[in-house]
Amino acid sequence: MTGGLFMNVNTVQPNTTREFLVHRLQEVVGYECVLFESTSNRRHGMFMIDQTAISIRIKVVSSSPSLIIGLINPGGLFFRPSRFSNGDYLHMFTIDLGNRSNIGQWMYNCSDDCAVEINIESEFRCRTQVYSPLIDGLFAVIATPPLVNQTGVFAITTCDDSNEILNSSVQLIGTDGKILSNYSMTTPYLVTPITIPSRSFRVRTRIGRRDGAFAYRDERIAIDTSQIVMVIYHQPLVVIHNESLNVAFTIRNDATIPLYIQLNIDDVLITSKWYSISSKSTRDDRVIVDSSRYQLINETTRLVLLAFALQAFSDNNTINSSEVLFRHEQIVAFYIQSIAIHLEAPTHFVNSIAMSNRISFNFIGILTSVIVSCIRYC
Helix, strand or coil: CCCCCCCCCCCCCCCHHHHHHHHHHHHHCCEEEEEEEEEEEEEEEEEEECCCEEEEEEEEECCCCCCHHHHHECCCCEEEEEEEECCCCCCEEEECCHHHHHCCCEEEEEEEEEEEEEECCCCCEEEEEEEEEECCCCCEECCCCEEEECCCEEEEEEEECHHEEEEEEEEEECCCCCCCEEECCCCCEEEEEECCCCCEEEEECCCHHHHCCCCEEEECCCECCCCEEEEEECCEEECCCCCEEEEEEEEEEEECCCCCEEEEEEECCCCCCEECCCCCEEEEEEEEEEEEHHCCCCCCCCEEEEEEEEECCCCCCCCCCHHHCEEEEEEEEEEEECCCCCCCCCCCCCCCCCCCCCCCHHHHHHHHHHHHHHHHHH
C-alpha cells in the first residue's frame, strides 16, 4: 500500500465533479490547507493567511443551493467572491492576493449551514503528522485509532525548508472545531510530545518563521480514538499454500467499563466471534486461516490483505450499529507461498498494526535521533 488521495465525488453532477477533481488534484502540489471544517452545522468562522500565500482557494458545501458566502479581509473590507463551479451544493472560489493588506485574519460568513475548506497557493510547504511507538522502539505514522489518553506519541512537523523555521505550536481540534489541547515548542526540532484526547481530532499547526512571520496549516484527516485495541503476533503472516495458519492475537479493553466486543475478519470468519472483557483487561485467542481458499496462479507468493475489525458494545444484547461505543480495525498482510521464502517482519505499532504510511529505515533513524534530542532538551 503506497497511500493516495481520497476524494468524495458526485456522479449526479458530472461537470461539477470533473471540475472538482481537477482542482483537487492541483492542490496536491503547491496548495496548503489553512482551514478544514468538515461539519456542516456552522455559518461563520475565521482563518489566517500568511505572507507566503499567492492566492486563496475556497470550497464550501451546503444543503442550500442558494447559499451566499461573504468574506471579511484583515482590513475589514466585506465582499462576496464570485464562484466558478456549476454545482448546486458545491461552491468553489479563487481569490488572488495582490497586496500585504490581505495578510492576517480573515472571516467567512455563510447564509446557511456550511462546511468549509480553505487552501492557499504557497511555496512554503509544511505538514504535521502524529507518530506512535513501534514494537522495535522506533516510530511510525498512526494508521489505526490510538488509545484515549495514550502517551509516548509525537506530533512532528516537517517543512520543505527547515532552515526557515524557528518554532511551532500544535493544536488538537475536535470535529466540532473546539480546541481540545494546545502544545508549544520553542526549539527548531518541531517534535511535540502529545497525549491522545478522548475523542476524534485533527491537527492544526502554527509555524514561527525566522523572518518573524507565522504560517498556519490544518490537516484534513481526522484521527479517531478508541478504548479497545488488538495486537496480532508473528507478522508477517506466512503460510505454505493449502496449509492452515494459527494466528494468535490479544484484545485489550482499556475502558473503565466492561465491554462486549465483536470480532470480524474478512474471508476468514463465517460468523463473528464475541468476547466479554472486563475493564482494563485483555483476552488472548487464536483463529485458523485456511490458505487453500486462495489460489496461486503462475506465482510463487500471493499477498492477501486481511481486515481485522473490532466493535465494542456495553452489553451482549446490544448489536445495533448506532450503539457501538468503540471501533478498531487493522489491515494485516497474509502471504501464501508455494515454497518457504523468508520475509522480513513489517514495521508495526505496539498498540496497532499498520500496513500503510511506512517510513524508510533511514528516516526512522533520523526521526528517532530527533525525538531523543527533544526528550533531553525540549
